[in-house]
Amino acid sequence: MRGFFTSTLAAAALSCASATCSGFKDRTASLGSSNSTGYDYIVVGGGPSGIIAATRLAQSLSNKTVLLLSRGPGPTVNTGASLTVGWNDSLTPIDVPGLSTAVALYERGNETLFSSYLCPDAPNVYAACVLGGGATVNYMVFPHPPNHDFDDKWPTGWKWDDVSEAADRVWSLNPGTSLPSEDGKRYDQGMYTTVSKFLDAQGWSAVDSSEDRNNKTKVYSYPNWDIGNAERVGPLRTYLPLAEQLDNFSYRVNSTVRRVLRDGSHSTGVEVENEAGAIETVSLNKGGKVILAAGPWNTPKILFNSGIGPLEQIQTVANGTTGVALPPQKDWIESPVGQAIKDHPIFTFYVQTPDNWTSYNVSTTVDGSDVDDINLYEQEGSGVLSQGYHRMIFWTSNVASDNITRYYQGSVSPQGQGLFLIKGYLTHGATSSGTMGISANGDVDYVQKPYLRDAGDQEGATLFVEEMLEGMSSYNGWELTEGYTNVSYILSTYTQGDHYVGTANVGTDPSTSVVSADEVKVWGMDNLHIVDSSIHADLPTGNTQAITMVVAEKAVEKIIEAVKKAF
CATH class of the missing domain: 3.50.50.60 (FAD/NAD(P)-binding domain)
Known part of the structure; x- marks a missing residue:
């Protein structure tokens, strides 16, 4: 049976694994x-x-x-939650990394767990x-985060040299991992193999995104997940x-x-x-x-x-x-207050490949029928359930005519037989901002959304989408799915990054x-x-x-x- 947490914080966490902590x-x-x-x-x-x-x-x-x-x-069970995964009464759906996309399938009261x-x-x-x-x-x-996240626009006292020791304190307790399965193996890697070959052919490089965190142009990596002991x-x-x-x-x-x-x-x-x-x-x-x-x-x-x-x-x-x-x-x-809100706009790409891999069927974990993967996870802290949703992260950058360097992150995940999804984020360097406010009934919302308001952001995003489409549309029998085949459609159907x-x-x-x-x-x-x-x-x-x-x-x-x- 999986324990609460067995990293360097084991003694602290295990001593608080019941209702006796203050x-x-x-x-x-x-x-x-x-x-x-x-x-x-x-x-x-x-x-x-x-x-x-x-x-x-x-x-x-x-x-x-x-x-x-x-x-x-x-x-979590240790903080008072009673809704567990069904096949382990010490784990809630939140705990299991492989269930991160399935939280909405569980119900808490009259709502899904996610909504609640x-x-x-x-x-x-x-x-x-x-x-x-x-x-x-x-x-x-x-x-x-790379150094430039702080060095570009943060005030004196908040540059990377000022915050690096604080970062070290975080990593000492909460470093994340790109290899969460306790048997040291990676699972469900068909999509990664397919997409990495494409990126290699485009002149990109594989990196460890934590060890080489400042390299953010034409690089890809296994995701670094906020996982420890095979749990969130x-x-x-x-x-x-x-x-x-x-x-x-x-x-x-x-x-x-x-x-x-x-x-x-x-x-x-x-x-x-x-x-x-x-x-x-x-x-x-x-x-x-x-x-x-x-x-x-x-x-x-x-x-x-x-x-x-x-x-x-x-x-x-x-x-x-x-x-x-x-x-x-x-x-x-x-x-x-609320006058300088920023967020990442996300651009979506669906790509069908001829390759023979598919996405993990998370519903079989929810209903308990995937006995092999559940047992591997429960007994050894290993397998596909110890991993997060994405299989690859990538970064690149470009410079628009305003001479500002803008960076882009791609989060890549399998969606079906040979089908993968890229969520491409316009990130650091984006200049657009918006405003938020409060309504008479107490709700908060945008007054002005911050997405692609500036010409430089529009130009940079266009360059990014054009480059991605050009490379993928001409590669190895890949096919961009209907609706996601042209720049204007992808830009106009951006979604919110929820990274406010x-x-x-x-x-x-x-x-x-x-x-x-x-x-x-x-x-x-x-x-x-x-x-x-x-x-x-x-x-x-x-x-x-x-x-x-x-x-x-x-x-x-x-x-x-x-x-x-x-x-």
Whole structure:
């Protein structure tokens, strides 16, 4: 039977594998006046950034109390989930890497498991409301960011040389792996063989995307997945067990923070809607801090509800139907919250080849009939179920007439007999941005989408799609499927990458940024900080999970350093 986690964190994780750890034990406790002394640090958001920040605060400031509030439920058996895979009562569908595309086949209450873990107040975008955040529901692709992701547009104090030690701390606990099967073998590699031959013929090179992370032009790689011990990991399983052993740490699930409570420029606590729908107050101790880590959609919402943001958005809250009480108008802080959102647009290619391989039939795992693969996974931590969805990742770049280098990631997966899918992302170097806001009923959404708004992005994307189509349409009997055969169609049918950044961006000027570069402190506030991907100054070259963890490590380091200097 598969264990909880057996990496270098085994002792920490296994000691918390029951309901005896402080975080799990306290998670159903009352949030309100029962805590008469309050907390020294309230971390809002149970995703990767919040878990990392809360863990490091509790470790570094052992005489201070730290509370982590997760809006959603726990997704694993050890964090309270009861829906398991059916053939193993210690594993939920979230745990098994090979089931990442099948989470929507399981039902939790009246919804699919996937839908139940999404925030209902972000109906047109993806925001995860579950402990572990986006790392709980994504496809686990985990490329380590190249230096230029920080060096190009991040402010002083946030260049690669500044964050490299924070990255090392992440990799020491949560490195990811391109070879997750514990028998050291790769499974279901027919598509990889086919596509790698094509890329080789086009002059591309095979690399290890973690070891050679700065090489992002005409290279391909096995995916680096956020997997350990053949299970989905992320900070939920690599950081949180460390915090759970500390007496000064606790966490609660199903606790929605509505707003930060303020006395002028000072945070005094947070207002929380608990699982029963009751509104409670969680207070800060004297000298305490609120750290927002609710994600690129919910962190801005909390700021709007707290009287921080564009005046138009704050006024929408004031005139809305949510019942949120804003601070006095004299205390509203005008800030460009939500005014610089970015995301990766995705371009789709379906290619039919004459080769004799197919995609893994995940439904046979869901119904338990694939006994051989299930047994191999359960007994040895090996096989196709230990792997993620994609079989290849690639990168390339081009330079448009504006002389800006734009990078592109391709995520490649088998879809059927000889059929594969490429999702091509326009990534780092994209110049288009948009805006987001809040509606009267409290929903968050785009005001202006950020995709392909600038001529340079349109030109670069066109060059990328043209190059891909030219190469694939003339190769070895390959056939582009109907609808995905011309540039204009592919560009016009782009989809959202769901890798949102920049809604509370970091900077040195309060007129163009939301938090300061030195302490990630919200401009105009003296003890309110943000550590999640909303502060990112630019789009990364790949999926956002790894870089989000690095930024959280660096951001909380800055907060801790400032606290220690004050004493």
